[in-house]
Amino acid sequence: MTVENAEATENVQATENDATPAFSADLDLERALEAILMVADEPMSVVTLATAVGAPVKRVKAAVDALVADFDGLGGEGTGSIRRGFELREVGGGWRIYVRAEYDTVVTDYVLAQNPTKLSQAALETLAVIAYKQPISRGAIASIRAVNVDSVVRTLLGRGLITEMFTDSETGAINYGTTDLLLSQLGVNSIDELPKISPLLADGTEGFDADVR
Known part of the structure; x- marks a missing residue:
């Protein structure tokens, strides 16, 4: 050397x-x-x-x-x-x-049985972002909502309303999406049946793309 x-x-x-x-x-x-x-x-x-x-x-x-x-x-x-x-x-x-894996069922049953069924306003807003923008990372959700969403995401995961879809190979960020349980609770067959949100926004673009449902 x-x-x-x-x-x-x-x-x-x-x-x-x-x-x-x-x-x-x-x-x-x-x-x-x-x-x-x-x-x-x-x-x-x-x-x-x-x-x-x-x-x-x-x-x-x-x-x-x-x-x-x-x-x-x-x-x-x-x-x-x-x-x-x-x-x-x-x-x-x-x-x-x-x-x-062998304890997934018992943990899921416990979480669903013990947690109250009503979601907080923060959880509902986060769930809406995931539903309309999935797959989406936790960082992107936080950017849209302008608040930390760590605990809310954990709550939604525990309720079985969202799931980890995949991990970005470059950033290591987990991307989330909704589950069949959410569809059943909403009474729809697919996410495509959700109402369009763009008309509800001032210019159709704030926080979401113009072509979002």
Whole structure:
């Protein structure tokens, strides 16, 4: 390695060290990652997780692998690890906690039975945006409504009124769409039967394209 290359490498490493705080020795790395993943609304890449906790990517990757094994009940003899009702799954270039497939039905039944049937005004507005603009990402929904929609989207997902359609391969953003449950509750056969919204807008374009239903 030449002197110039060595200096360049040192500069890059110094920059990275300045940008990323050191991980606190007082925290358990696996538990810290677990806490972040529990509240994440979208898949988190290893690099993003490493930045969040201020730990080296290699160390974070090892910790993520350990969490996967832990949740699967494969933490090793003497660890007391049991197979959880949720799993850490790699999707869309990142990691996110999901309910295990075999428990989907019981969780769905619980959510639908326990949650009140009436949706808030914010939930209704967000649901309308998704219905008319699907597939659409959470960021795009927030841009149209000009408010944070994280909790509302979680509510609609929990009610089974919307679903994750696909993850954008470039941005990693999840795109949402409506479900058959919503159609049945609205009493329509398809989204195409929804009334046109353009005539209700001042110029037919505010927040929506002119050719929107």
